[in-house]
Amino acid sequence: MSLQDQSNSNSVPEKIHALLLRLTPTERQRLLLVTIVSGGLCGLAAVSFHICIDKAEALLINRALAAPHLSWIYWTILTPALGSLFAGLALHYWVPGAVGSGVPQVKLAYALHSGYVSWRDAAGKFILGILQIGSGASLGREGPTVQICAGVSSLLARVTSLSRQNQRRMASIGVAAGIAAAFNAPIAAVTFTLEEIIGDLDQTMLSGVIVAAAIAAVVERGILGQHPVFQMQRAYSMGPASSLVSYAMLGVLSAIVSVIFTDSLLGLRGWFKRFTAVPKWVHPAMGGALTGALAVVGILWLKQDGITGGGYRTLSLALTGSLPAKVLIGLCLLKVAATVCSYSSGGVGGIFAPVLFMGGMLGGAVGYVDVAVLHHSADSIGAFALVGMGAVFAGSIRAPMTSVLIIFEMTGGYGLVLPLMVANMSAFALARHWRRVPVYEALLAQDGIHLPHGKPTAPEKSELELRGEVPP
Structure with a gap:
């Protein structure tokens, strides 16, 4: 590729980046904009993941369970085995960082890698989570949603050139948005992020976490409806003190x-x-x-x-x-x-x-x-x-x-x-x-990883290293 062609191919991203800097000349303004956009995108990602898993379950494990005569027994064993086999191959050769829940990976990213969550791992988690959960693995979608949404927020933080401190902040914002949309529980999403990811009541983090959780919950409710995950037929009370x-x-x-x-x-x-x-x-x-x-x-x-x-x-x-x-x-x-x-x-x-x-x-x-x-x-x-x-x-x-x-x-x-x-x-x-x-x-x-207690400090990494693949 010639220098002229390379210059032309980079012109659109550069123009978008320049426009962003003109619209939000200060880091604080840019952080607010990225937080709002992140909340919306994370809500869409979480809802898409939810819907795709439901479709995959209907196509795979539910059909296996409904197979005629005794064939349902074989298909109920074979379907999760095959789905997990394909997931295992992809994990081994493509995205090893997509294995597991997603919460430990984000805790590690927040504590040791300035909030860096690989977009490749997040994409792998999305695809393989649909495959494995949809084929019948006894696992949930909420943990993967955390890593997917943290990956979305982390990518936005990097492409908008936020500071190292705010890149870490965006990882926690993605977690809150993901939990809010996955459980339709924005308040619990805020407390989970504070308890499990941040580790304390950090007021500098709180506003962004709340904004992203609220926006993601609005997106989820707008698409899936204004109702809790479990629609109770009656209101329970404590009953006798005994x-x-x-x-x-x-x-x-x-x-x-x-x-x-x-x-x-x-x-x-x-x-x-x-x-x-x-x-x-x-x-x-x-x-x-x-x-x-x-x-x-x-x-x-x-x-x-x-x-x-x-x-x-x-x-x-x-x-x-x-x-x-x-x-x-x-x-x-x-x-x-x-x-x-x-x-x-x-x-x-x-x-x-x-x-x-x-x-x-x-x-x-x-x-x-x-x-x-x-x-x-x-x-x-x-x-x-x-x-x-x-x-x-x-x-x-x-x-x-x-x-x-x-x-x-x-x-x-x-x-x-x-x-x-x-x-x-x-x-x-x-x-x-x-x-x-x-x-x-x-x-x-x-896995030989021991997280530090207290507030994390940014590791001495170059910007080039941060934009590369951080080992899980």
Whole structure:
């Protein structure tokens, strides 16, 4: 290419960049504009990811489950195995940084890489998340949405020449926008970003995080509708004061489930790291086949699906108190096992939705105990399922404020403030006592990465290095 051709090919981006600098001559003005644009684009990305996964599930795993005669058994095992196999190949040869949830990667980027999130990894997460979750892996879309949206914000920060400090800020803004759109929960998105990514109440970050979360939520509601994730048929309340004993017991059991889940996740993940009998790219297929087999067990044993994907449809049944105690307990155990298999084998997907599912099933089961022992109304079983969602989330993710607010916004269950606080804080405190390191930091530590505590400092990297690929 001649110098003249190269000059012409670069003229459009240069003109756009020059126009941006004229419209926003100061860094503060440019940051505000990029924050607004980022909120909108992240909302669109999150909604697109959501819709594509729904379409993929309808095309792949749902068709497998509905196959005639006994062929559904084979297809239910084969579909997630094949989807995970293709994802494993792509991860091995194309985008290794797209593996996993997405939250640990963004925590690492924020703490050590000035908020740099590779656009290539974000694009890979989008495509492979659709493939693997849509084919039946027991994983959620919310974690990948975090990395996708952080990648969008990080790219915008770089192309608009924001400072190193503001590039880091944009990563957290992308996280807030992604969570807000994924859960339709802008308030919880703000607290999650502060608790899990930033690590403290940094007022310099707060305004941008709020603006982006609000804009992303507006975009999500404009496309998908003005309703929470779970549309409750009735408004739950706490009931008799004696029910707090049962909610406290739910908190203790939630802590136990959270620790078992985390330890199992790390244990099997460590085993897969040591397992060399087959190529690494085959590992996700092994996890997919096991997940499919567990889904078959659930349907044959419990006559209920929900093991594949996030399981929100089945979780909605638990929130109405429609599932028997045996089904609730069985689904909780199977979901723990399936999520451990899907994630630890090298899957592309998050643990938010599975954790909420486990909590809903556990909570509903405790609700049956409350009815049998304390003779409270059976109408409260759904309330226990709702509180259980937050309690296992608090014990696993270790974001106590978010664990309360996200349940409010996802369900509208504002009448359960006190039970949520009792169960969630009990689960959080006990899980932290039994296992000091939260799940995301434990996953990074297993890879030999230890995040610094306190506010991160920018590493000494050139602008050229920042624009290149930062190793995951």
